[in-house]
Structure formats: C-alpha cells, structure tokens
Amino acid sequence: MSAPPFRILFVCLGNICRSPAAHAVMQAMVEKADLSQHIQVDSAGTAGWHTGKMPDDRMRRAGQTRGYRLDHPARQFLAADLARHDLILAMDCANRRDILALDPENLFSQKVRLFCEFCTQHEEAEVPDPYYGGPEGFEHVLDLIEDGCRGILQEAKRHLPDGGGS
Ligand code: 4NP
Numbered sequence: 655m656s657a658p659p660f661r662i663l664f665v666c667l668g669n670i671c672r673s674p675a676a677h678a679v680m681q682a683m684v685e686k687a688d689l690s691q692h693i694q695v696d697s698a699g700t701a702g703w704h705t706g707k708m709p710d711d712r713m714r715r716a717g718q719t720r721g722y723r724l725d726h727p728a729r730q731f732l733a734a735d736l737a738r739h740d741l742i743l744a745m746d747c748a749n750r751r752d753i754l755a756l757d758p759e760n761l762f763s764q765k766v767r768l769f770c771e772f773c774t775q776h777e778e779a780e781v782p783d784p785y786y787g788g789p790e791g792f793e794h795v796l797d798l799i800e801d802g803c804r805g806i807l808q809e810a811k812r813h814l815p816d817g818g819g820s
Contacts, residue, residue, distance in 0.1 A: 659694045660813045662806065663735055664769070665753055668743040669699030671730035672781050672795055673745060674709040676769065678722040680803045681795070684810075693810050696739070700752040702730035710785070716792040722799075723818065736762040743769040743806065746780035773798060774803030 662680060666673040677697035678711035684693045708714070709724040717724045735742070735755040742765055744750035753766050770779050781798050811817055 657692075657815050659692050660687055660741070660810045661696070661739040661743045662810060663696075663731075663739040664697040664745070665700060665742060665749050666697075666781075667699055667701050667749060667783065668704045669726075669730070670704045670707060671713045671784055671792075672799070673699065674724050674726045674728070675713055675717055675722070675795060676743065676745070676761045676781075676799045676803060677726050678717055678724045679724075679799050680806065682722055683803055683807050687807065687811075689811075689814070692814050693807075697726055698731040698735060699728050700731050700749055704728040705730055706737045712789065712792050713784070713795070716789070716796055720796060722792050733757075736766075740765060741806070741809065742766045743802075745769050745771075746783070769802050769806075770798065771782070772802040772809065774805060775801045785794035 664673040671757040674697050677695055680695045684690055702753050705728055707728045714724045736757055744753055744766060750766055750768060754763055757763060769781055781795055784795050
C-alpha cells in the first residue's frame with residue numbers, strides 16, 4: 655500500500671487573494687516536481703464571507719501573468735482541517751491566531767506555521783493583505799509566495815518516504 659499523501663493547507667482571511675495564490679503556485683511546483691500523487695494542496699479562509707466565490711480578479715490576473723491558474727472556489731477553514739492536514743500555513747499572525755482559536759486543547763499548534771517562515775529571499779514576517787491596495791500589492795504577494803513555496807516544497811519532500819525521490 656502506498657503512503658498517504660502529505661497534505662498542505664494555505665489559510666488567509668477571505669480565501670480569495672493570498673491563500674488561493676499560494677495554492678496555485680504550490681500546485682504548479684508540485685506538478686513540476688512530479689509529486690502530485692504524494693503532496694496534496696488546498697486552501698481556506700478563516701472568514702466565510704466569500705464562500706463559493708472564485709479568487710479576486712486582480713489576484714487571478716496577476717497569477718495568470720506568471721503562468722498560474724487560480725481556480726479554487728473559496729471555502730471557510732474548519733476545525734476538522736486541523737487534524738486533516740500535515741502542514742497549515744497561515745498568511746499572517748491574525749490568521750494563525752484565528753486558526754489556533756479552533757484548537758483549544760493545543761493538539762495541533764505545531765503544524766500551524768507562518769508562511770513567511772519558509773521564505774529565504776524576503777525578510778517579511780507576514781504576507782500582507784493586498785485586498786484594499788493597488789496592483790503592486792498583488793505582485794509583492796506573488797513574490798513572497800513563490801519564495802515561500804520553494805521552501806515549503808523542500809519541507810514536504812522531507813516528509814515523503816524516500817524524500818520525494820531526491
Ligand atoms: P485574502 O484577502 O485574505 O488574502 O483573501 C482578503 C479578501 C477579502 C477581504 C479581506 C482580505 N474582505 O474584507 O472581504
């Protein structure tokens with residue numbers, strides 16, 4: 655029997671800008687590494703305001719320009735996601751706090767990490783919310799996400815039975 659996949663979940667506030675972008679970038683990197691069978695990617699928002707909606711048009715366009723397909727319908731983060739995923743990446747500290755509020759017994763906090771911990775080319779501690787800003791904010795989000803996702807892929811590979819073949 656093959657090993658269960660390593661499950662990664664990206665979480666922001668609305669699940670229409672940052673986390674669906676991270677979801678798409680990570681998915682592209684996983685496919686490029688031929689690891690789709692071993693690494694699963696999903697995203698969610700701590701708020702349910704945009705449930706069922708496609709990602710924000712500005713984020714979709716910015717992602718598309720870099721070759722990423724953002725097509726995840728928004729969904730709200732659930733307490734059940736804590737047990738279901740192996741690595742949960744919060745885009746900012748408020749997201750992390752809201753996720754951990756659903757873990758009152760502190761069973762899962764070790765797998766809830768800040769996305770930017772995995773960046774090697776940027777100093778920021780959080781992925782800033784681009785929703786109320788201009789187009790440069792979406793480009794900056796993608797820069798951070800491409801950086802962090804490279805590190806997250808390495809982290810995921812360490813958890814695969816044969817190190818992901820590398
Ligand atoms: P996200 O951005 O958390 O990156 O999806 C936001 C999307 C929507 C809102 C805020 C942030 N909003 O206030 O509706």
